[in-house]
Amino acid sequence: MNIETNIDTKIETKKIHIFDTTLRDGEQAPGGTLNLEDKIRIALQLEKLGVDVMEPGFPVSSPGEFEAVRQISRLVQSVEICGFARAIKGDIDAAVQATQDAAKRRLHLFISSSDIHLDFQLRKSREQVIEMARSMVSYGRQFVDRLEFSLMDASRSGEEFVMQLVEAVIAEGATIINMPDTMGYALPHEYGQLFARVRQQARGADKVEFSTHCHNDLGLAVANSLAAVQNGATQVEVTINGVGERAGNCSLEELAMVIDTRKASLNMETGIRPEEIYASSRMVSRAMHMPISFNKPVVGRNAFQHESGIHQDGLLKNRNTYEIMDPEQMGIPRKMIILGKHSGRHAIRHRVEQLGFKVDDAQMEELYVRFKEKADGQKIVTDDELIRLVGTTVNVATETYSLVDVQVVTSSERSRVASATVKNGATGANATYSAIGRGPIEALIGCIKQGIGFPVEFVDLELHSISTGEAAGGEAEVTVEAFGRSYVGNAMDEDILIAVAHAYMAACNQAAREAKAEGRWAEGGASAIEKADRRMWT
Structure with a gap:
């Protein structure tokens, strides 16, 4: 011993x-062959x-x-x-x-x-x-x-x-x-x-x-x-x-x-x-090819995420109130607040500020009402949706880039083809891009990348069904790397490809907001479009 x-x-x-x-x-394990x-x-x-x-x-x-x-x-x-x-x-x-x-x-x-x-x-x-x-x-x-x-x-x-x-x-x-x-x-x-x-x-x-x-x-x-x-x-x-x-x-x-x-x-x-x-x-x-259960201890998606307003309030004051382990110690990205119908004002304001926005008390009350209306109709409110709610509440453009339209053509025999129209929030101009890929997601991300004003690496994707039957929609969580850091965006839609597109765009917008706030935008922002080789993005 x-x-x-x-x-x-x-x-x-x-x-x-x-x-x-x-x-x-x-x-x-059945199906677990390596x-x-x-x-x-x-x-x-x-x-x-x-x-x-x-x-x-x-x-x-x-x-x-x-x-x-x-x-x-x-x-x-x-x-x-x-x-x-x-x-x-x-x-x-x-x-x-x-x-x-x-x-x-x-x-x-x-x-x-x-x-x-x-x-x-x-x-x-x-x-x-x-x-x-x-x-x-x-x-x-x-x-x-x-x-x-x-x-x-x-x-x-x-x-x-x-x-x-x-x-x-x-x-x-x-x-x-x-x-x-x-x-x-x-x-x-x-x-x-x-x-x-x-x-x-x-x-x-x-x-x-x-x-x-x-x-x-x-x-x-x-x-x-x-x-x-x-x-x-x-x-x-x-x-x-x-x-x-x-x-x-x-x-x-x-x-x-x-x-x-x-x-x-x-x-x-x-x-x-x-x-x-x-x-x-x-x-x-x-x-x-074995997904991890959401409620799996330590590494499950929900292991360090909290929706209850009471829990969220406690966590924001002191992590130890409702967590006995530090997820970041285990290399788990910090996402402790999940916004849903049980979330309170404190958690909503905290997430809005994390996303780079400021709202006064009156705007917060209006945002809270809009948020609750949205949350009552679905399981969670994604970052992508929260940003839109903030934009509607404060009546300003909140996104550096936004999707205007997406189209994907798939085939069992040929490459998949996608096109996307991206709006530049700074100029108000729309531009349409196209790309092909071995799968529809590769094609879709390939054309959206062309409309983003800085190099972005698509790192990870998680897709989850959010209902049953033929009309089942999907929730997408996309991780990207930009400016040497990782960013995560999520979105839901009845069309899983649209969910992926919005989640990807949400992650890219997080990167853009942070770069602007820290004065790094000139290094990789709009000016980089004129200098960078677009092939590295596609």
Whole structure:
């Protein structure tokens, strides 16, 4: 056990090692298959995130898996690489060969231990399973110094047999014992007791490390993992976003932030770098084409957003009133206020000022009435709509650029064609632009870019349905980069392409307003049109 002493409080802080299996167990999520390039990209990000151990795949399962494990073993040198294998000689040989170039490596063997698995899957007796485990651990130890052994479905296996199997593999040289809650069935107190008793009673248990691997079928994966570490486990096996079989695995970001947020009570710490959490989450979500639930803890869209007027008022006075974590610490863009029908005057005024506008008290009351009328008819009021409301209220042009008209022609066989008419708020002049693209959004953004007076990079797009049926509309959130900074705009429309266009324009207008306010407009504003090469925008 790696124990570090906290000099200030004289309390021992236990280091919890993070074993990431996103690229192996996580990839087993239906529809979550990754190609080689995705695996390598995610592996390098996991290294930046600060995981201690990485399981890049199941080498014997396919030539592609073998190659992925082999390449990651060569590229990722600061993280211990784990070769996964059944308690079968051929699996072990493949895992050993695939990880042979790793700077630090271990072998991870597993075998089922519950009666239901033995009777209906392995069709072997307990005695036969113990013999298989003994012989394969002995065989594997010829190749590696560190060997982890997992008792699949340990939480449903019965304490007596778990004890026998653990003692058998320790005797043959296993150095890490993993007792998974494979079906997500255990309750935290039951699972914690299993670790406590095995560590206290199994022969040789004091000479090995213990690991936990929990699934989330009953929503208890994080709670059970914590119960295990509170009863002596020093390693937790996790995945980014909790992806994995069925309801998934223990979520890395949730576990890491529980320990970080409650470290004084838990006396634990991990090596995870919080600032890399959000980037890691987004990368895995996109690579696996698995959207993150809005209410997902830590990384979900709503995790740090607030619509209630009471909450918004408290947050604006002191963030700690309604937030126990700092999203910016995890690389999450700060968007704590979502404006809807529950929002109050304080929040509305705050957002209006963030967008670069000033309204007096009388104008604020008029804006508040208009806002409530708008909000009652839809879920949220977007920045794009709020800016228009402000313009109507103060009777001035609020946008540097605005869309007058958009048209998109799509085809199953040919390039998509779009045209857009953009109004310049400063001159009042309209100009129409056109572009083609592989998809309608690429074509649409390509022509709007031509009407913006500074270089803008389209960074990210999120699309969400806001109703059901054939008339379903969409909400778009677009992130752009301009003047070396990121800006986010959102919009809703019955036509999802129009929503994307308005969200993009809202983000560009944010960039323009900020550049003007800070005196940077001349560097990248209207004068840049005459100097810049338009090809860089299209």
